[in-house]
Amino acid sequence: MGGSGGGDPGRARRGPFRPGQLIPTRARLEARVLARIFRIADILAIAAFAVTVTVESHPVAAALWAITTLIGLRALGGYAFPRKQTLARHLGEVALALGAGLLAAAVALVPPGNVDTVTVWTLLVAAGALAALHGVWWSVIARGRSQGRLTPNIVVVGATANAERLIDAAMRTGEVNVLGVFDDRLDRAPENIMGVPVLGDTTALLDHRIMPYVDRVVIAVQSTAQSRVRQLVEKLGVLPNPLNLFIDVGGPADDDAAVARIAAGGENELSGTSASARHAWLKRAQDLVVTLAGLLVAGPVMLIVAVAVKLDSPGPIFFRQRRHGFNNEEILVWKFRSMRHEMADAQAARQISANDDRVTKVGKFIRKTSLDELPQLFNVLRGEMSIVGPRPHAIGMKTGGVESAKLVAEYAHRHRMKPGLTGWAAIKGSRGPVDTPESVRLRVALDVEYIERQSFWLDLYVIVMTIPCLLGDRSAVR
Structure with a gap:
């Protein structure tokens, strides 16, 4: 286990993985999804050049060039973008694939009378254009990683030898950023493990300011300590962040593979709701179309x-x-003002009630019709909210003088998805204030039910049902 290292003390406190800028988890991207987009762009570009060559009466040369180039790019790892691969190495692999494609085309052009200058130059320009595109693709991936947008952030629970193995694997592979370690035995824990700072105990973890930037919490106690694992899962299960278990079995190669699976969300997941990148992109596309x-x-x-x-x-x-936004991130939500300015309640210490004296004349109308919520369309455009999701509650909101989050153990589970302009709870009758413990429990139960069932078609159903539900509900206080 490592102790405090020398060098820059600020760097030592931040740890070897800490990116220059912490990016909220909602803004994280997956390199493999970008790689698929790049591949589609390559296919379109290659198809365009192939059509040009075909028009010049060389369909066989065009087909051989296109097919061989695409197969070569895939076989040589042109879309893998390993984390420590240099631009020169990447372009070298691309050059081999392009060379194979040009050689295949040359075979079709060899017979006398088949070679012409225009075709040759078209294929050479195509090869140069594809090489330039891959220079752009590599730069996009490199920039995204340097900004922390493509590398998942994790924190580790347990300042153990197992944690050291995990951190060592993360350093070798670069698959994850380890922002910190938490351990309940702080009196025996070192200041850091291999440079990664020990930030506190598991109680501190629950409310730590770094958690909105953490994609996964990884338990790294010994896998044989089953009772301890169960205790940690029970305590940390209230977090919106997914929990994973790192198992200390095998050698360095097994550790590297386990870290890669943790980064992808597929390694011994203990709690949380996993959403595929495809679903996330589809939901974002739906949000943008509906919002515009x-x-x-x-x-x-x-x-x-x-x-x-x-x-x-x-x-x-x-x-x-x-x-509260996704993963407990603090977001600034916009509304049309419906209360008297001097009586505004940013902390929602006093929830809205019937005939509330704080509400203006116009405010009564726009609250009743939910027109006051329309500016939140800009929150959706910024990616802080979705059209459909759990409604965002004010930070520190109280119910009967008690903080609402403390009334339901699973309250933070509603933050496992971006908050929404409308939601499953809204069309099921849970609208307006949550001014009793029972109303808080109902709201949370409906929100968690939506998160577990979420799909493109369910979102469309909620969107379609929102207007008739609002117009047909005259009793809800809003």
């Missing part, structure tokens, strides 16, 4: 509401409130 359409339709209405709010009472048009 919504802004186009609701733009004039938003302008009228803004003018009405300004004329109705003194104060700003918008009300901004810090709320």
Whole structure:
């Protein structure tokens, strides 16, 4: 186990993995998804050049060049983008694939009368263009990794020899960033393990400010300590972050493979809700399409509401409130102001009630029709929210004088997905304030049910049902 190292003390506290900028987990991308996009772009570019050569009456040469180049790029790892691969090495592999493609085309052009200058130059330009594209692809991946957008962040529970194995594997492979270690036996724990700082005990982990940037919590106690693992899962299961177990079996190659699976979300997952990259991209695309359409339709209405709010009472048009987002990230949610400015309650210490004296005349109407929520379309555009998801609650919101998050053990589970403009709970009748312990439990239960069932079609159903549910509900206090 490592102790404190020399060199820059600030660097020692931050650890060897800490990226220059911490990126919220909602903004994390997967290199393999980008690689698929790059491959599709390559196929389109190769097809365009092949058509050009075919038009010049060399269909066989075009087909051989295109097929051989694509097979070569795939076989030589042109879309693998290993973490420690240099640009020169990547372009070298690409050059081999391009060379094989040109050689295949040359075979078709060898018979007398088949060779012409235009075809040769077209294929050479195509090869140069593809090499340039791969220079761009490599740069995008390298920049994303340097910014922390492509490498998952984890924290480790257990300052053990097992944790040291995990960190050693992470250093070899570069598959994950290990931001810190937590251990309940701080009196026996070192200041750091191989440079990764020990940040506190598991109680500190639950509310640590670094957690919105953590993709996974990895338990690294000895795999034989089953009772200890169960205790940790029970305690840490309240977190929105997925939990994984690192098993100390095998040698360095097995450790490297386990870390790669943890990075991909497939290694001994103990809790949390896994969402594939495909589902995440599909949901984001759905959000953008619906939001842009919504802004186009609701733009004039938003302008009228803004003018009405300004004329109705003194104060700003918008009300901004810090709320919990994905993985407990703090986000600034926008609404049209519906209360008197001097009586605004950013912490939601007092929830809305019927005939609330804080609400303005215009505020009553826009709250009743939910028009006050329309500015949250901009939160969706920024990627902080989705169209459909658990409604974001104010940080520190209270129910009956007690912080709402403390009334339900699974409260943070609703943060395993981006908050939504509307949601499953909303169309099932759980709208407005959660002013009793029972209403908090119902809201959380419905939110968790949605997270477990979430799909493209369920989201469409919620979107379609939102308007009739709002118009048909005259009893909910909003």
